[in-house]
Amino acid sequence: MNAPVITVDGPSGSGKGTVSRLVAERLGWHWLDSGAMYRLVALAALRRDMDLDDVDALRGLAAGLDARFQADDAGDPVILLDGAPVGAELRTEQAGNAASRVAAHQSVRDALLERQRGFRQPPGLVADGRDMGTVVFTEAPLKVFLTASCEERARRRYKQLKEQGLSANLLALSEELAERDRRDAERSVAPLKPADDAVVLDSTHMGIESVLEEVLRLARERGLTD
Template sequence: MSFSIAIDGPAGAGKSTIAKTLARKLGYIYVDTGAMYRAMALYIIRENIKPEESDKISIASKNANITIEYHKGEQIVILNGENVNPFIRSEEVGNMASVSSANKEVRLKLVELQRQLAAKADVIMDGRDIGTYVLPEADIKIYLTANSSVRAKRRYEELTQKGIQCNIEEIEQDIIERDKRDSNREFAPLKQARDAVLVDSSNMTADEVIDTIINLVKSE
């Protein structure tokens, strides 16, 4: 029987970093749902569709074939046969992903693939609605968060280390607006599942967060 860990939380809370490390330590498969939504967003951008054109997003989503492959332990996101890992981490793609992920057709298409993966193997999945919608029967559910200023600082440091010029105030404003969109969308909004453990990482190191979750797994 497969075992699943669901990690939800707002943008910039460190979900992906924590999930990847946990997957390595526990020997699970890491399913980066955010990367899948970003791949869909990249496709929509490449089709020259604007964020407000919801009908066009619905139609376009049906033509985007998004899969996950693993090479030497690294997750590769494939969009219509192309490895799009190098193109899906920009702010433009992130903002489009926040908008397009609220589209019901987009979510239904990707959720089906995510559930298939979880049914076949031990997985760690992170996103906005994993514990509430994608994997409501997950064995362990975590709601990982941090205050907006901490999340903006982390994102700023990540981008500047890559040589990308950015403004920390603008990043925080983007995070606040994204939180609002994600929490208020009609279909599968961002919220803490009733049976999820709240982990606020504002004053925690990554190792402390990881140890907390590993202890929860061991107690099962």
């Protein structure tokens, strides 16, 4: 538990997942995509036609979730649910919106908390999500809150979906992101907000490389890397 942690929190589409993965690669650290865990619970619930407001059923599902994070022969991450790769299905808007609803239940968060903390291993961990710095790793020496305008985040998501060959509507995406932001910020359980000691980075007018270099600079400043 002495392994250092860098947390990168922020709203959907802020680039936190890409930045976190790249920081972990540059440092040779482990990477935790905590949002994937909530998406996995949500996806499993959707596949079972479960009520996303049935707290008891969702808690049991989260506690016994058959989910694994592996790497393929090329070293790329592979996520398995019930023994099978989930692929792009995990990143659909349906899964994302369902994950936001599932994550609002305290009992679900409690069921996943120790699993998330278990990713903290030497030489270090980069953890991205919505409450990594405020709840899961409150003692992290570097906490980053990455944000961007709703319009810019919708544009990024639209481009990503188009590149994947999926249909998308920019206005609908912007409205969905705004609704998800509101739900995540107003929920009583672990609301989306920067930790008191977090560094807030607005990536609206920044490229991924610029954000990456700024996070690495902050890591060096805190003595986490050479």
